[in-house]
């Protein structure tokens with residue numbers, strides 16, 4: 481049973497494997513991370529953990545038997561609001577893992593991190609991601625350009 485875990489130093493090798501294995505798949509929907517990301521992965525991982533320590537972001541991995549199946553990140557935390565981003569492994573796609581993960585992160589955002597609202601954006605071309613946001617209770621609130629591609633910005637209130 482996959483489990484959502486807060487990012488730790490120990491996750492580095494499995495997370496790198498996840499990003500490597502799915503690089504081409506992710507690049508079909510979101511900007512490629514670039515070769516430097518992979519070359520400097522350990523330093524970047526340490527930087528993410530340091531940033532997480534400050535409370536400005538909360539990173540989570542969906543882990544199944546030591547393997548990373550997805551990542552769900554809350555970034556730009558300020559004034560009770562954060563922006564949500566996520567990605568799920570190609571071989572685990574279409575099983576509802578993104579929807580379940582987003583719902584779980586919404587609960588964590590409210591109950592563990594004390595947030596009141598999340599924002600999230602997806603391009604119009606990313607029908608899967610738009611479906612995930614809709615099913616997890618996000619409402620489209622406006623148009624946005626994401627690396628030059630038209631998209632929709634969404635909001636979900638967490639109160640209650």
Ligand SMILES: CC(C)(COP(=O)(O)OP(=O)(O)OC[C@H]1O[C@@H](n2cnc3c(N)ncnc32)[C@H](O)[C@@H]1OP(=O)(O)O)[C@@H](O)C(=O)NCCC(=O)NCCS
Nearest residue numbers: 509566567568573574575576577578579602607608609611
């Ligand atoms: C988008 C992404 C997170 C979806 O993950 P997932 O675990 O497959 O998502 P779920 O199974 O929870 O739900 C996907 C839903 O979208 C639907 N869907 C997927 N691709 C679709 C498409 N091209 N057109 C219409 N619907 C689509 C699926 O059918 C599914 O709905 P269903 O359960 O009613 O059939 C995953 O494909 C991914 O990581 N993509 C690359 C990175 C990315 O795009 N991240 C989001 C950036 S905003």
